[in-house]
Amino acid sequence: MISIRDIIGVGIREMKVAVLSGKGGTGKTFVSVNLATVAENSIYADCDIEEPNGHIFLKLGEVEREKVNVKIPVVDNDKCNGCRICVDFCRYNALAYINKNLIIFDDICHSCGGCTLLCPEDALHEVDRGIGVIEKGISDDVTVYTGILNVGEISGVPIIENIMDKVDNGQGTTIIDCPPGTACTVIETVKNADYCIIVAEPSIFGVHNLNMAIDLVKLFDKPFGVVLNKCLPDFDPAEAYCQENSIKILAKIPFDRELGKLNADGYIISKESPKYQELFTHLLDSIEKGG
Numbered sequence: 001m002i003s004i005r006d007i008i009g010v011g012i013r014e015m016k017v018a019v020l021s022g023k024g025g026t027g028k029t030f031v032s033v034n035l036a037t038v039a040e041n042s043i044y045a046d047c048d049i050e051e052p053n054g055h056i057f058l059k060l061g062e063v064e065r066e067k068v069n070v071k072i073p074v075v076d077n078d079k080c081n082g083c084r085i086c087v088d089f090c091r092y093n094a095l096a097y098i099n100k101n102l103i104i105f106d107d108i109c110h111s112c113g114g115c116t117l118l119c120p121e122d123a124l125h126e127v128d129r130g131i132g133v134i135e136k137g138i139s140d141d142v143t144v145y146t147g148i149l150n151v152g153e154i155s156g157v158p159i160i161e162n163i164m165d166k167v168d169n170g171q172g173t174t175i176i177d178c179p180p181g182t183a184c185t186v187i188e189t190v191k192n193a194d195y196c197i198i199v200a201e202p203s204i205f206g207v208h209n210l211n212m213a214i215d216l217v218k219l220f221d222k223p224f225g226v227v228l229n230k231c232l233p234d235f236d237p238a239e240a241y242c243q244e245n246s247i248k249i250l251a252k253i254p255f256d257r258e259l260g261k262l263n264a265d266g267y268i269i270s271k272e273s274p275k276y277q278e279l280f281t282h283l284l285d286s287i288e289k290g291g
């Protein structure tokens with residue numbers, strides 16, 4: 001396969017590219033895995049921690065697993081005098097003082113540590129609680145990090161923070177496959193990025209969510225561009241929105257039967273089709289030159 005180094009004749013600088021979308025199903029992972037594939041010696045960080053699926057395309061051999069923990073408070077009721085300072089402090093209502101006992105609701109604790117610091121009787125201390133895992137593997141020359149949040153956990157931000165710490169030590173291009181939407185986990189990925197790609201689909205609903213994603217990247221003052229996916233020959237509301245608002249369109253990916261079949265079967269389209277290899281290589285080249 002022709003690499004981006006061969007095409008532009010220079011080394012790839014270190015950069016983190018966040019691929020996001022205002023909603024699920026736009027093709028965010030599709031764009032991410034193909035960009036990671038055409039980049040040489042890249043890192044792919046699957047931060048879609050509630051439903052990571054990049055591994056379907058980037059086939060891994062041996063996988064290393066690392067548990068991710070957060071700190072939660074534990075009470076010694078023999079020391080607790082019922083002052084309720086911790087209860088009043090907690091904005092998430094994770095503590096309650098009932099029948100002369102302090103009760104801690106682990107599942108809604110946000111692990112801020114404030115209750116432990118404020119306790120005047122030293123009745124609280126912290127212990128580890130697992131919220132998920134990070135898997136690391138290699139697919140050809142792509143290093144893959146996958147975050148997996150345990151079912152029922154309220155926040156996966158600590159997992160994403162952990163992944164970002166790991167990719168900060170990497171070299172070359174890092175492709176960050178963000179969670180869908182614009183919630184806290186997406187913010188955690190975007191704030192670490194050098195450039196953002198927003199993937200949009202051709203519908204009125206798609207335009208609404210594209211607008212939310214644009215507001216988010218503008219909030220962090222990140223350079224960005226839009227990839228239009230599933231494009232039809234008819235009127236495209238997402239394309240019209242970008243044109244009306246002078247938003248850079250980086251690439252247009254057609255609604256293509258060949259692409260859909262290969263993608264559904266778990267193939268990486270840039271490896272199977274010279275046309276799409278050229279498309280994603282050009283997309284990466286455009287990003288490295290500032291969009």
